[in-house]
Amino acid sequence: xxxxxxxxxxxxxxxxxxxxxxxxxxxxxxxxxxxxxxxxxxxxxxxxxxxxxxxxxxxxxxxxxxxxxxxxxxxxxxxxxxxxxxxxxxxxxxxxxxxxxxxxxxxxxxxxxxxxxxxxxxxxxxxxxxxxxxxxxxxxxxxxxxxxxxxxxxxxxxxxxxxxxxxxxxxxxxxxxxxxxxxxxxxxxxxxxxxxxxxxxxxxxxxxxxxxxxxxxxxxxxxxxxxxxxxxxxxxxxxxxxxxxxxxxxxxxxxxxxxxxxxxxxxxxxxxxxxxxxxxxxxxxxxxxxxxxxxxxxxxxxxxxxxxxxxxxxxxxxxxxxxxxxxxxxxxxxxxxxxxxxxxxxxxxxxxxxxxxxxxxxxxxxxxxxxxxxxxxxxxxxxxxxxxxxxxxxxxxxxxxxxxxxxxxxxxxxxxxxxxxxxxxxxxxxxxxxxxxxxxxxxxxxxxxxxxxxxxxxxxxxxxxxxxxxxxxxxxxxxxxxxxxxxxxxxxxxxxxxxxxxx
Amino acid sequence: xxxxxxxxxxxxxxxxxxxxxxxxxxxxxxxxxxxxxxxxxxxxxxxxxxxxxxxxxxxxxxxxxxxxxxxxxxxxxxxxxxxxxxxxxxxxxxxxxxxx
Numbered sequence: 182x183x184x185x186x187x188x189x190x191x192x193x194x195x196x197x198x199x200x201x202x203x204x205x206x207x208x209x210x211x212x213x214x215x216x217x218x219x220x221x222x223x224x225x226x227x228x229x230x231x232x233x234x235x236x237x238x239x240x241x242x243x244x245x246x247x248x249x250x251x252x253x254x255x256x257x258x259x260x261x262x263x264x265x266x267x268x269x270x271x272x273x274x275x276x277x278x279x280x281x282x283x284x285x286x287x288x289x290x291x292x293x294x295x296x297x298x299x300x301x302x303x304x305x306x307x308x309x310x311x312x313x314x315x316x317x318x319x320x321x322x323x324x325x326x327x328x329x330x331x332x333x334x335x336x337x338x339x340x341x342x343x344x345x346x347x348x349x350x351x352x353x354x355x356x357x358x359x360x361x362x363x364x365x366x367x368x369x370x371x372x373x374x375x376x377x378x379x380x381x382x383x384x385x386x387x388x389x390x391x392x393x394x395x396x397x398x399x400x401x402x403x404x405x406x407x408x409x410x411x412x413x414x415x416x417x418x419x420x421x422x423x424x425x426x427x428x429x430x431x432x433x434x435x436x437x438x439x440x441x442x443x444x445x446x447x448x449x450x451x452x453x454x455x456x457x458x459x460x461x462x463x464x465x466x467x468x469x470x471x472x473x474x475x476x477x478x479x480x481x482x483x484x485x486x487x488x489x490x491x492x493x494x495x496x497x498x499x500x501x502x503x504x505x506x507x508x509x510x511x512x513x514x515x516x517x518x519x520x521x522x523x524x525x526x527x528x529x530x531x532x533x534x535x536x537x538x539x540x541x542x543x544x545x546x547x548x549x550x551x552x553x554x555x556x557x558x559x560x561x562x563x564x565x566x567x568x569x570x571x572x573x574x575x576x577x578x579x580x581x582x583x584x585x586x587x588x589x590x591x592x593x594x595x596x597x598x599x600x601x602x603x604x605x606x607x608x609x610x611x612x613x614x615x616x617x618x619x620x621x622x623x624x625x626x627x628x629x630x631x632x633x634x635x636x637x638x639x640x641x642x643x644x645x646x647x648x649x650x651x652x653x654x655x656x657x658x659x660x661x662x663x664x665x666x667x668x669x670x671x672x673x674x675x676x677x678x679x680x681x682x683x684x
Numbered sequence: 685x686x687x688x689x690x691x692x693x694x695x696x697x698x699x700x701x702x703x704x705x706x707x708x709x710x711x712x713x714x715x716x717x718x719x720x721x722x723x724x725x726x727x728x729x730x731x732x733x734x735x736x737x738x739x740x741x742x743x744x745x746x747x748x749x750x751x752x753x754x755x756x757x758x759x760x761x762x763x764x765x766x767x768x769x770x771x772x773x774x775x776x777x778x779x780x781x782x783x784x
Contacts, residue, residue: 329745336752340759347763352770356779358763363714363776366756367705370721373749374698377728377742381691384732386741431782 197266204264207271210250210279211320217243218313225306233303240290240309248283251276261681267387269324270458273680274526278323278454281530282447286316288537291655293439295544301349302439308348315341315443322419322451328376328386331455335372335419338448339365345444346436357428357435364428365418372415378408388462398467409468416459419452421445422507423480430488433500438547441496442540445503446533453510453529457522460514474515475609479616481508486623495543495553498627499536502579505624506532512613513594516601522682524593527673531590531666538575538659542568545652549644555630560640562632565648569635571660576628578663581621586666591621593674690731698724711764711774715757722753 205212220239228235255276262271289312293302302308318337325331343365347358380386382405383396397405418425433441460470485505492498510532513525543553545568550557562569578585595614602610666673697720704717726746733742764774771779 329741329748332745333748333752336756340752340755343759343763347766353781355763355766355770356781359711359767359776359779360782362756362760362763363711363718366715366718366760367721369756370701370718370725373722373725374728377694377725377732377745380729380742380745381732384736386745434782 201265207254207262207264208269210247210254210283211317213243213247213250214313214317214320217247218310218317221306221309221313225310232306236303236306236309237290237294240303240313241287243313244283244287244290248280248287251280251283255280263326263389264324267389268327268330269321270326270389271324274454274457274682275323277526277676277680278450278529279320281533282316282319282323282450285443285447285533285537286312288541288659289439289443292442292537292541292544293437295541295652295655296438296548301437305348308345308440311341311344311348312440312443315345315447319447319451322448323454325455326387326389326458328379328388331459332369332373332376332415335415335452335455336369338419338451339369342444342448345440346432349437351435353435357431361428361432364425368415368418368425371411372413372418375408375411375414378404379412382408388459394462397463400467402467406468409463409470410473412459413456413473416452416455417477419448420456420507420510421449421504422477422511423484423504424477426481426484426504426507429504430497430500433503434494434497438496438540438544438553441499442537445499445540446536449503449507449510450529450533453514453525456511457514457525471515471517471607472609474511475613478508478511478515478613481505481511482617482620486620486627489627490623492627493554493556495546495555495558495631498631499539499543502624502628503536505620506579508620509591509594509617512598512617515610515613516594516598518597518601518604519682520593521597521601523674523677523680524590524597526677526680527670528590528594530673530677531586534659534662535575535578535587538571538663539579541655541659542572542575545648545656546572555634558631558634558640559638560635561644562635563640564644564646567653568648568656569632571656572635573632574660574663576631580624580628582625584667585663586670587663589667589670687731687734690727694724694727694731696724697721697727709775709777711767711776711779714776715760715764719753719757722749725749 217239221236224235224239258273258276264271315338318334318341321334322338325334343358343362346361347355382400383393385392387393414425421429463470465471482505485501485508489498489501492501510525510528513521513528546558546561547553550561574585578587581587581591595617598610598614602614701717701720701724704720705714708714708717726749729742729746733740736742767779768774
């Protein structure tokens with residue numbers, strides 16, 4: 182009997198190892214990121230000369246090879262797949278997000294080269310290594326379907342974020358890193374306690390398995406709600422929505438602009454994916470997640486928009502705007518229809534493009550004026566009309582007005598939730614719809630405050646009137662799509678519609 | 685030992701940890717509170733893992749948590765040292781340059 186068991190186990194293990202080595206090909210992009218990370222580490226240790234060029238070359242080559250691998254996987258995609266013993270899920274949703282994350286990582290590095298303190302990120306090998314660690318973490322977050330993997334990937338992203346906030350010298354940076362760390366550690370601990378109860382209820386960590394769903398259906402409503410809300414807490418923290426948003430304005434103000442542009446997009450979208458996968462398996466009868474996420478979305482929109490009105494610093498304003506955008510991202514999820522999922526993904530992709538464009542312009546402004554407060558940016562648009570106009574386009578797009586792609590994104594999200602309301606008749610959806618639209622009007626005031634300061638306030642004559650050619654080119658490359666996709670959004674929508682959201 | 689006792693211990697430990705986090709002003713004390721909360725989850729995981737004899741997922745999870753907690757503590761203490769260099773204190777009320 183015992184020997185029979187042992188042989189069974191041995192052959193099972195052999196099969197499992199065989200499966201794992203097949204799965205390695207599915208994880209080729211992640212392996213590419215890890216190899217880049219190791220090369221960066223080795224280069225940083227071995228070479229002293231031409232460090233900036235070498236690190237930049239390795240980083241961009243690594244991102245390019247990751248992007249190529251992902252494109253290859255996307256084109257040859259046949260069917261959803263569980264990899265690494267059901268720890269991760271290989272599907273089109275994660276592939277699409279990983280593609281735009283790779284692009285986002287590259288744009289973040291471009292922004293780093295545009296700063297007044299040129300190449301500060303490339304000078305220290307450590308921050309490049311940690312940046313790629315963050316990229317690996319967000320890749321894994323998009324694929325996680327196991328509670329252990331969700332916890333680990335969220336922690337990888339969190340720990341890398343703490344380091345990136347505080348690694349460069351500065352009093353404000355160290356303070357922001359400490360606040361970020363304390364909020365992050367507490368919310369991760371709360372999430373972990375929730376996860377431990379979910380494991381206790383179901384006896385499994387695999388959220389896609391039938392045992393998990395069966396286990397949850399047998400639990401009384403109150404303990405289930407407490408465990409699920411605690412688990413959601415850690416993910417909401419990464420999403421930066423109310424009530425776990427307190428860290429974001431401080432971190433955004435203090436951290437380097439390139440790093441902030443990555444913080445404000447990649448982990449948020451990755452957290453949204455985890456949230457999507459988690460609520461996907463919860464039938465509404467046991468746990469009214471639409472109500473809870475609806476309240477979170479409403480609170481984020483209202484709090485983010487109204488707090489942004491009083492900000493004196495552009496980066497801080499963008500931090501509050503990103504809290505509001507986290508609310509808008511949730512709107513598509515709450516609709517809980519095929520159209521809502523597509524709209525959420527469209528909004529996410531466009532939010533990423535808009536935010537990188539906005540932070541590129543902030544980096545250019547910082548380079549010319551040495552500060553990112555509204556007062557110091559007076560007259561910037563008059564001195565540098567081209568950059569000023571680009572900033573206006575980005576702000577209009579973030580508000581969600583035509584003729585920019587921000588309008589399409591908001592249109593899709595709100596039409597999805599309106600349609601969902603007409604079918605499901607859930608009053609939460611109506612509230613989200615109405616308050617969301619009203620919030621867009623509020624957003625208009627603070628987004629247009631920047632153009633007002635740039636063009637209509639007389640500034641000092643000291644602003645240098647010369648915009649470098651590279652800034653011209655990058656500004657055009659990042660802002661032009663916002664106008665182009667307003668007219669050609671079908672192009673992206675066709676790609677998104679081909680994604681199969683069925684779980 | 686019945687599993688209820690372990691779960692009760694975990695819940696008490698979690699509440700003590702949360703209380704420490706919310707009331708203490710010193711950054712190091714807050715970190716100690718976080719460690720208590722993490723260990724409360726570990727007790728839960730190991731207790732529940734007892735009913736999962738085939739895969740022992742709870743025990744494995746607890747091992748991962750211990751490792752991650754160590755990594756987090758290393759980063760946390762490095763940041764606290766850095767903050768101390770600039771502010772000459774680890775009192776969270778006095779570390780407030782960023783406002784608004």
